[in-house]
Amino acid sequence: MSYPVRKFDAVIVGAGGAGLRAALQLSEAGCKVAVLSKVFPTRSHTVAAQGGVGAALANMGEDSWHWHMYDTVKGSDWLGDQDAIEFMCREAPKSVIELEHFGMPFDRNENGSVYQRPFGGHMQNFGAGPPSQRSCCAADRTGHAMLHTLYQRNVRSNTHFFVEWMALDLIRDSSGQAVGVTAMEMETGEVFIFHAKAVLFATGGAGRVYESSTNAFINTGDGLGIVSRAGIPLEDMEFWQFHPTGVAGAGVLITEGVRGEGGYLLNKDGERFMERYAPNAKDLASRDVVARAMATEIKDGRGCGDNGDHVMLKLDHLGEELIESKLPGIREIAKKFANVDPVKDPIPVVPTCHYMMGGIPTNYRGEVVAPSGEDKEAIVPGLFAAGECACASVHGANRLGTNSLTDLLVFGKSSGDSTVKFLKQNLEHKDLPRDAGDLTRERLDRLNNQTNGESVSEVGAALRQTMQRNCGVFRFPDLLANGVAEIKEVAQRVMRTQISDKSKVFNTARIEALELDNLIEVAVASLVSADARKESRGAHDRADFAERDDENWLKHTLWFKEANRLDYKPVHMNPLTAETIEPKVRTY
């Protein structure tokens, strides 16, 4: 018995900024497009973005896309593909202005132009400075406003939304072409096949692989799990961006302003350890120095708490008055998410995962590419990806702030355009393969019939701890090797998860088990890729290989689920029209 089939020109999985932007291109071109989302579109994680969207509009002084490009290449520690980066930076101003015309309520200057604020890493004059004001915001609700603007526009163009539907697996035919997905309607538990001429993934990040993460619970890397089960590799999964101070256990960010105002970090002995690592700057040392020191204290057994897995951020000496006036909101956050009043007690903090640089390999047109024969970047017909789940790669080894909203606007649109073009060249649906849906059925049957199995929450916790302990912000060879072994054991346990509630209707236990199937692919890919990369570059910071090694490692990692195989492909050093930005030592 096969699953019921619904037919569309294209199916887009994900309704965050990237999915909505892509969907708009398709709907406005008159294509019949289905957009699937686990949650109501405006509750996608894009809603969390506050800092703004980067684009060289030059509204606040001189700026140019060339400078934006330079900053992005440098930020990426030269792992970003320069053709994709040029494309993004050149298109960014158009994308932002277009969004403004769609009705996005950007903050404005007196003359009516979009107001732009400065943001770390964005400079004038090819990195020489001064800082460039490049970030466009809508108060502190940029992501929220972006989602609303794009959602409304999609509703107007008759995009077909399937809300609270979870995509489960990709269907490819014998030639490898993507011809649809299986998806579950949460309300009924029914599974359907979405038969399409093209499939586009925009499922966002996977930050929930870490114990401490700023990502919402829905960020489980579903698109990555789905494509890796379908034989497509994941690119550069060793690169995760961390923030030094998130509330331990919760992940909620504590702004760096706390250290700016005089707060400092303590280990379990009550020692102000930053004095040892950075005698001058101490707790005001740069982000990576602070994060590295915290990780070292924890690894060397000087972490706090029963598990010794965090350090303390002390600010009570600043006094209630200063805390209330200079650090508004911090007291509330600490009370609510750490259960401490920082006026009296220190806040437990830990380096916290924020953004995934790697993902589904694509070119700058949003087409998914994978090795085939000699060609390392053969196009997978009918398959597209954009946003945080995709790796174009513009962020390389490290993302610049505000560049991810830029990414999802520019590549949301370009992947949508590529899909429209593909649909024009492929007028008919290709037949579904005879085994369409079998993988999904096997997975669901396995889950429903499992006995003597493992608890989803326990295995999930083991996965997150393994990642946090062994594949964190600062990486040690013994921990990486240990982590690879441990995560493979966790992967065995994931194959034996069991749920007690077998009902079909809105079964969150089942949904969480299915999410775990995706998280594990992301976690294994990250650890295996990180262990193999014997250098430090951007966010991949190793204690045993402290330097970047362009001779051996100026290349992208590709991880295949099958046998945990690794492959590599060259970085695109040639931009589309600009001159190559040659690798240099990256200092700020």
Place this chain on the structure above:
Amino acid sequence: MSDMDRLRWSCRRGLLELDLVLQRFLNEEYPSLGAEQRETFNRLLRLQDNDLLDLAMGRADTSDKEFGVLVNLMRK
């Protein structure tokens, strides 16, 4: 149909802070609410993520009295 499961999924939001606040509320406060308050909670969940979080964190207030009672429980 499991009302609790549906609610649990409605508490999945785009903001981590809200996930945490709503998860706690659902586990610790919701079970002791009466039918009317449960209905109000359902209504509250229809708010936008940022608006709901501002209420929960005490950064904004509501003139809706029924909301007010639940918001106070969230702020605990």
